[in-house]
Structures are given as structure tokens and as C-alpha cells.
């Protein structure tokens with residue numbers, strides 16, 4: 001799929017931007033702090049309805065537009081795009097509005113697909129994008145929640161129903177945790193947990209199964225991309241560590257990381273049954289702790305080069321290359337599953353790679369229909385690639401189109 005037009009209003013440092021987007025690679029060139037990453041952020045927002053730079057949508061609203069706390073400010077990201085069903089228009093509005101003299105402002109989000117208001121869960125998957133930013137090394141080196149977030153954002157774009165189920169799981173989890181806390185503080189009838197146990201096991205089992213399948217498929221593609229990027233020097237492995245492991249439902253200690261565990265033959269009904277039994281077994285312990293201790297909300301995913309866990313021992317270059325392999329795998333996976341290429345967004349990707357890896361990356365980019373790449377200097381790219389791309393010069397919240 002590809003964008004044909006992008007329009008921003010009061011988004012970050014863009015008071016107003018209106019651009020026709022060509023169906024090819026676009027190089028966004030500019031000095032620091034001009035707005036290059038912000039444009040990628042806006043496009044990724046259309047795919048995931050969240051920002052990769054902040055959890056607080058308010059930060060996306062242009063400072064100057066938001067300066068007066070007693071008046072309303074509206075940020076708009078509007079795109080015309082093509083997917084396999086034809087041409088569509090997707091609009092996101094982030095509305096900052098006063099709540100009363102003393103109460104400051106609140107932010108509200110509206111999503112419109114072809115002019116009709118929709119929820120994020122309904123729209124996700126209509127427009128897909130895959131994103132690489134160098135700061136994403138936190139995905140490997142940070143806590144497991146970063147890896148779960150990445151998994152969720154990727155899977156939600158591809159698997160119909162994933163976003164809805166994840167949200168149902170999270171609601172059940174919140175309710176269950178609140179009840180566990182209540183039982184732990186005040187006591188009471190523990191059978192009140194039955195309903196939430198069943199809901200958690202039902203939604204959780206499906207999430208686990210989807211993750212098992214997706215991670216196995218992503219590993220195959222990431223391994224291939226990584227071998228190409230490193231010219232066969234490194235074998236990348238993705239290890240899913242489910243907090244409730246259907247292969248070890250009794251919660252035995254995980255096997256050595258070296259051992260590859262194939263969970264793809266697990267069946268949904270068995271996972272659900274095992275998960276429910278584990279919740280029952282852990283019930284008194286969880287009441288004591290006031291917390292749900294197993295389930296997809298505690299899953300992890302590790303990245304290994306051979307036997308080495310890159311999250312702990314990866315060099316800077318190894319981590320960047322692994323991320324890139326993962327991103328290329330994500331792009332290929334989206335294409336495999338949906339039949340459509342996502343729009344590829346790569347922030348400062350060339351500055352990170354040695355000459356050989358740059359060439360290999362550009363080869364990998366020949367598939368997708370549209371890619372937006374930022375750089376401070378187009379000379380990081382091969383002359384041929386630059387010739388085949390469209391160059392946009394980004395300066396102080398404006399874009400100049402060059403003739404290239």
C-alpha cells in the first residue's frame with residue numbers, strides 16, 4: 001500500500017503541511033531539528049494510533065497552537081492512501097480542549113475512515129506501516145514491556161481481531177487484579193474470581209497462540225534478513241518466553257535458552273485449559289500478592305546471535321543490525337500475511353551501518369511500494385538510489401520539493 005497525499009495541521013513543528021507523496025522511495029533530507037522524524041511519526045500514527053516517541057498525545061500538538069489553555073487546539077493528520085480495496089482517506093484528530101477554568105485541558109482522539117468515525121480497533125490494519133528508528137535499541141535492551149509493545153503493534157496491524165482481543169484481555173486483567181487486591185486486603189469469597197479467570201484464559205490463550213505462530217514466522221524471515229545483512233556471519237534467533245507456557249503448564253523452570261522449543265503444534269483449547277488450571281493452582285498465592293502473575297501481559301521475547309543473548313551482551317552495531325533485520329522481517333511478514341506491502345519508515349538508518357550493510361539494505365528495499373527515509377545527508381545513500389528516489393528538503397517545519 002502507499003500514501004498519495006499527506007496533510008498535517010498543528011502536528012509537532014508543522015503548523016500546516018500538504019504534500020503529494022510519490023509511489024517510490026522518498027528521502028527526507030535536512031539538518032537536525034527540522035521535522036524529519038516528525039513526518040515519520042505522523043505516518044506511523046496513522047497505522048498504530050500511537051506515537052513511537054511519546055505515550056502522551058498532547059506532546060504531538062503544536063506548542064503554539066496549544067499555548068492558550070482556555071481555547072481548543074486541534075491537531076490533524078490526514079492521508080489519502082491506496083490499499084488492496086482501493087483509495088481511502090484516513091484522518092486522525094487530536095483535540096486538546098479546556099475542561100473548565102481550574103481543570104486545565106484534556107486530550108481526545110477521533111479517527112475517521114472515509115469520513116466515518118471509527119474506533120482504533122476497527123480501523124487498525126487498514127493502513128499499515130513498519131518503522132525503524134535508531135533509538136529503538138530499547139526494544140532489545142529495555143524491559144519486556146517494550147518488546148510486548150512492538151509485538152502488539154505489529155500483530156494488531158496484521159491479525160484481524162488481535163487489537164480487540166488484547167483490549168478484552170487487558171480489561172479482564174484489570175478487573176481480576178482489582179479483585180485480587182480486594183480479596184488480599186479484606187478477604188471474601190474467592191469464587192468471585194471464576195468469571196475473570198475464564199475470561200483471562202479464553203482471551204489469553206488466543207493471544208499466546210497468535211504470538212507463537214507470529215514469532216516463529218518472524219524468526220524465519222529475520223534470520224534470512226540478518227544472514228544477508230551480516231553476509232552469513234551471524235545466525236539470529238528469536239525466543240518467545242511466554243509467562244504461561246503451554247509446553248510447561250505446571251510452570252517448571254524454563255529449559256536452557258539453547259534449546260529450541262517448538263510450540264506451533266499447541267492447540268487453542270489445550271492452551272486455554274492449561275492456563276485456566278494454572279490460574280486455579282496459583283489462586284491463593286495470587287490473592288496474597290494481589291496480582292496476576294502469569295499470562296501474555298508478562299511475556300518476553302529474546303534475541304540471540306547463536307547462543308548469545310543480544311539484549312544483555314550485544315554490541316552497539318550488533319543491536320542496530322538485529323533491529324534492522326527484525327524490521328525487514330516485519331515488512332516481509334506483513335506482505336506475506338496480508339498480500340500488501342506496508343509503507344516502510346526508516347529514520348537515520350544509513351548513519352548506523354557500514355558500507356556493505358548499506359548496500360544490502362538498499363537491495364532489501366526494492367520490494368515495498370513506498371518507503372520514507374530520513375537523513376541529514378543524502379550522500380549516505382548510493383547515487384543510483386538517490387536518482388531513483390524523490391528528495392524532500394525539510395526545513396523548519398516546511399518541506400521543499402526538489403526536482404530529483
Ligand SMILES: Nc1ncnc2c1ncn2[C@@H]1O[C@H](COP(=O)(O)OP(=O)(O)OP(=O)(O)O)[C@@H](O)[C@H]1O
Nearest residue numbers: 012013032033034035036037038059060061062063
Ligand atoms: N509539539 C511541538 N510543537 C512544536 N514543535 C515541536 C513539538 N514537538 C517537537 N517539536 C520540535 O520539532 C522540531 C523537529 O523535530 P524532529 O524530531 O522532527 O527533527 P528532525 O528533523 O528529525 O531532527 P534530527 O535530525 O535531530 O533527528 C524540534 O525542534 C522539536 O523541538
Ligand SMILES: [Mg+2]
Nearest residue numbers: 036037038347
Ligand atoms: Mg530525527
